[in-house]
Amino acid sequence: MSPNRRVMIVPCSGIGKTFGTVSREAAYTVVEDLRPDAAELVALSLLVLGDEEARAAVAEHPTVTIDGCRLACATKMVQESGLPVARSFTVLDAFRKHRDLKPEGISSLNLEGQKLARVLAEEVAEAVDEVVRGET
Amino acid sequence: MGEFLELTVDKFTFRFATDRYYHPEGVWALPEGEGRVRIGLSDFAQQSGGDVAFAEVKPVGTAVAFGDEVASVETMKTDIVVPAPVSGTVAEVNPALEMSPEAINEDPYGEGWLAVIAATDWEADRARLLDAQAYLERVREIAEEEMRKR
Numbered sequence: 343m344s345p346n347r348r349v350m351i352v353p354c355s356g357i358g359k360t361f362g363t364v365s366r367e368a369a370y371t372v373v374e375d376l377r378p379d380a381a382e383l384v385a386l387s388l389l390v391l392g393d394e395e396a397r398a399a400v401a402e403h404p405t406v407t408i409d410g411c412r413l414a415c416a417t418k419m420v421q422e423s424g425l426p427v428a429r430s431f432t433v434l435d436a437f438r439k440h441r442d443l444k445p446e447g448i449s450s451l452n453l454e455g456q457k458l459a460r461v462l463a464e465e466v467a468e469a470v471d472e473v474v475r476g477e478t
Numbered sequence: 479m480g481e482f483l484e485l486t487v488d489k490f491t492f493r494f495a496t497d498r499y500y501h502p503e504g505v506w507a508l509p510e511g512e513g514r515v516r517i518g519l520s521d522f523a524q525q526s527g528g529d530v531a532f533a534e535v536k537p538v539g540t541a542v543a544f545g546d547e548v549a550s551v552e553t554m555k556t557d558i559v560v561p562a563p564v565s566g567t568v569a570e571v572n573p574a575l576e577m578s579p580e581a582i583n584e585d586p587y588g589e590g591w592l593a594v595i596a597a598t599d600w601e602a603d604r605a606r607l608l609d610a611q612a613y614l615e616r617v618r619e620i621a622e623e624e625m626r627k628r
Contacts, residue, residue, distance in 0.1 A: 361529075361554050411529045411554065412580060434529050434554060441532065445554070 348382055349428070349470045350403045352420055354410035355386040361410035361433040364445050364459045368433075369408055371463035377470045381406075386416050389423060397423060404428040404473045406466060429469040436462040485614050487621040492522045494614050495587045499607035501545075501563035502616060506587065507607060509600055515564045518591040519551065522617045524583050528555040533579040535571040535593045542568065542595065544603050549592050551582065560592065564603040570594035 353369035356362025373381045384405075388396035400420060407416040409432045417430045436458055437443065445455030480497030494500075498508040504523030508516045524530070535549040542548045542562040549560035571593050574581055582590035597603065608616065 412583065434531060437531050437554060441552075 347380070347474045347476075348403050349377075349380055349473050350384045350400050350405040351381050351408065351466065351470075352384050352386055352389065352400065352405055352416045353408040354416050354433075355390075356410045356415070358448055359410055360445050360448055360451070360455065363448055363451055364433045364436075364455055364462065365408040365410045365416075367451060367456070367459035368431075368462040368466060371460060372466050372470065376463055376467040380474050381467075381470050386419055389419050397425075400425045406469055406473065407431070408462070408466060409433070428473045429466075431462060431466055431469070433458070433462065436465070483610050483614050485618055485621075487618070488625055490525060490621070492520075492525060492614075492617055492621075493587075494521065494610040494617075496610040498587075499563070499604055499609060500613035501561055501607055502613070503561050505560055505563045507563040507603075509597075509604075510594070513566070513597050513600060514569065515566070515595050515597045515600060516591050517548070517563055517593055517595060519558070519560065519582055519586050520613070520617075521586050522621075523558065524586045524590070527551065527553040527558050529553055530579045530582045533575040533582060533592065535575070536568050538568050538571060540568045542566065544606065548595070551579075562595065563607055564595050564597045564600060566595040566597040568593050569596040 351369045351372055354362045354365040373383045384396050384399050405427055407427050407430045409416045417427055420427050443454040443458035445458050446452045483494040485492045498506045500506050504520045506518055506520050510516055530551055530553050532552040544565045545561045547559050548562040551558040572591050
């Protein structure tokens, strides 16, 4: 295990979509709260625009994607850039495991949406740990 | 499966299988002979609803009348009450939907079917349904109305 190994988190960029908001809230929770020393956020929009710094970050570090829906734009964009995805998550799968946490709202999630983002963030944080340990 | 009609509104393209009939609320009905009618959600209904998280169909043996709720589909955006497009008894439920409800999104006219109903009077119910072209026109009206609201 490398103590300095950092993991890039690439969430959905679906602005104006509830599940996109959940994915980004989950990503913020991982990088700001749960694993600030191990995880770092990369904006999908920067990858789409071909930003060299964002692309280099994803190329040089293991990447975990968080997609809002089955279109899986975050995962596809990373892969289509020729870069590997270490682990991928979707808000839809998280909701299937936690049916009582139906998210609503866009700029401001309802309580269930906030809880869903939290449980998704905890799953992602565990994946970050596994990636850092070299298990993925 | 037969051919498809297509309707493009803004960035969305909806497909309509021409070999079946449609309840105006977005449920297709495909007669298979011997009184059996396979049903499912139209492409427009599944695209409007968004990613399906759960699909629950009334169990085999349940009697339904035309328009009764025969299934419920929960998506990330909304809950869809699926009306029966034919009266009869639920004879089969798609077993794949429990583990893979996304089949409704991925293949609404095929693997994403919801149920088979043993119809009591298919000919009478068919007269209340729309063919693909008529349903396409209804969807066009709905979609264009939605566009005007934006």
